[in-house]
Amino acid sequence: MTTLKDLASTIRSKNAGVDLITFDIIFRDRDAFVRVRDSAVITPARVADMFRVPPADITDFVVFEPARAIKFTIRRKVPSGSPGERDVFGSQQYPPLFEIRIPD
Amino acid sequence: MKGGRRAMKPFRVLCPTGHLSFTPLEKGSFLLACGYGPDAIAADAGSCDMGPRPLGADEHVSLEAWQRHDLEVMLLQSRRLGIPMIVGSASDTGTDRGVDQFVALVRDIAKEHRLPPFRLAAIYSEVPVEELKRRLLRRERIEGLCGRPDAGLSILERTDRAVAVMDAEPMRQALAAGADVIIAGRSSDCAIFAAPLLHAGHDPANSYFLGKLMECASFCAEPYMAKESVMGWIDEGAVYVRAMHPDQRCTPLSVASHAMYERPNPYFEHVAGGCVDMTDCVYEQVDDKTTRVRGARFVTSPTYRMKIEGAGFVGHRRIAIVGIRDPDTIRLIDQAVAWARDKVAERFGPDGNSYRLHYHLYGRDGIMGPMEPRPVAAPQELCVVVESVSRDPQVAFEACALGSRNLFYARLPALKGTAGAAAMMSDEILIGEPGYEWTLNHVVMVSGPGDLVRTRHHRIADGAAWGIAR
16 A cells, blocks of 8 residues: 655645644655645545644645645644743654555 | 846845854855855844744844854855845844844954945844834734734733834835845845845845745755755846755755745745735746746735734743653553642642643653644653743742652552652753743734834944944
């Protein structure tokens, strides 16, 4: 079974300002990009479910052709860097995406 | 004017680094790039990425030795070539302290190198919290971004320091007034590069868009080499960005990937006076190291709105590190934490009264917390970082000590090891930096670019800064 990790060259997360974390999935080639895009496996509802956030906390979801990428943004529960917060840069929130299965 | 420009070499902006002095800039590709006829050198020196403490406490996180290094490398080339140097978001946060600190460094460097006199513009955009309160009293909206509610008095009471984020206009005006060097407070990253392009007569769409592509230096190039120099220019309605390191190139893919970096949406970039719309941008390779992009549009906002960033002190922080190896304790860790929390509550009342206590369970879900789809139920080892916060440092200390030592004494059913349910890495309570929070991520309506921004012009000569009467 093919996973997102097999098809992507970059999977990353990072702050987009102090209240948002944005996720970029950039595909290794156009075929991989088209395959995942057309499979419609990655959707706002799917990522909301995966990260256990209400769908309304997915602020943006974009299929970005020029970068062969799928990009979405999640509202943080707590602003970056507050006491008790876990990831100041938002840079380690992406790994659960690795295992998403993409149909052949 | 435009017809005449086509015959001329396009105006080139050189970006030597992103977040100047966070790490020292790479001199090699910068000096190489200086040989390719730049017309301006520009760099952003700030970020929100490090969290709220630098702004709230009004401190810089970059070492002053590195700040001096980067400013010196840029200033010497700027003066040698006779081209403007523009630095925005001075000293990590862009507060008035940051602007003054960078101006002092520029003055010292000029003196040390006996640079010929030049004109410096210092542009300030810190906003006193009192000014924001006055706006509230006048029933002006302080509008929340990213789903935040509008700010009321209670949020302003929690704010120690705030900055307004300027667009290119104050910097463009300073260039028009003859500034050779600009040190600006908090600025939209793209505006720092847009200012000289606008001053050279280019349109806002391409000027801001090129700034967006260049702001993190060679993050828009491949292969990844962190922050090396890049050069950008506008010609016949398209922007061009070129990697200056010999081993890097700007490709349509690398540039488009960067266009979406660190932003919620790849199509829109908001600045005080409007928004760059990148929906129809087309990326093309023009030579081995250069990519051309056409199609950016600028939508002028009907009202002029400036973003306000604010941060405030939450409390003193203490930290303890506890390890757990016993599989029974790991299995019952939530009970152990509840036990320890109860012991703290016995002493100081419930969490949220005079203290807050946070348990970070590394090995289970320490990094993602409630967003973790698959918390590990039974890791072999668990690291618990106990973090306490209180306005009273003694309460912070005691809450952390009780909250960590009681993991050691947790009374759990059927525990085999009765000589301690946890391993203290060291029986000490670490003193953390004070905790701050982002209180403001808001916008206010202003009458124009100069409303919250003040510019001072200086003549730097013989190591002194002489104010110029306006």
